[in-house]
Amino acid sequence: MLRDLHIELGIPVDYGHNGGPPVFDEATDLVDVGPNLVGRQQRLTPAAAASWEAMRVAATADGVPLMIVSGFRSVDYQARLIRKKINAGQEIAAILKVNTAPGHSEHHTGLAVDIATPGSRPLTEEFETTEAFDWLGRNAGQFGFSMTYPRNNPRGIVYEPWHWSVKPA
DSSP, X not given: XXXXXXXXXXXXXXXXXXXXXXXXXXXXXXXXXXXXXXXXXEEEOHHHHHHHHHHHHHHHHTTOOOEEEEOOOOHHHHHHHHHHHHHTTOOHHHHHHHSOOTTOOGGGGTOEEEEEOTTSOTXXXXXXXXXXXXXXXXXGGGGTEEESXXXXXXXXXXXOTTEEXXXXX
16 A cells, blocks of 8 residues: 555655665554644654653743644655645655655654744754754753754755654653
8 A cells, every 4th residue: 555655656666775764653542732833733642742741841941932843644644745745846856855755754653743933934944043952952852852853864854953753662
């Protein structure tokens, strides 16, 4: 099924090989963690949700607001994101530097969050200049979070200072 979806989207047969993003299973046990910036309810696994909430509360106590942009994404939702970009005229090679192929998104696990903060455009490198990013760099590890896609990461994904995840239990 995943291979058929990749063929439909024009994703190369060797995608994910040679150090690219691995295949991730979709989480099935998810809980609501609140709405994102546009009011859409976001979900994470129970453990990731508890870590996210503890980290968000600690940051807020330090005067640093953290907001969730995106949590869990299904394979189908990831495919819709890619289709939308293809329909807008983007090339699949360019899309795959920014969005992983369906089945390869860490968001499928329910362990990853895209984070924003007031005063910074979400999902841009601008996030690295914020107090929130500085706070995350100093404190996220205490809550089990780490930045998945630093500069020049081995997965070939663009630098995403907003994308943080917890490791599976």
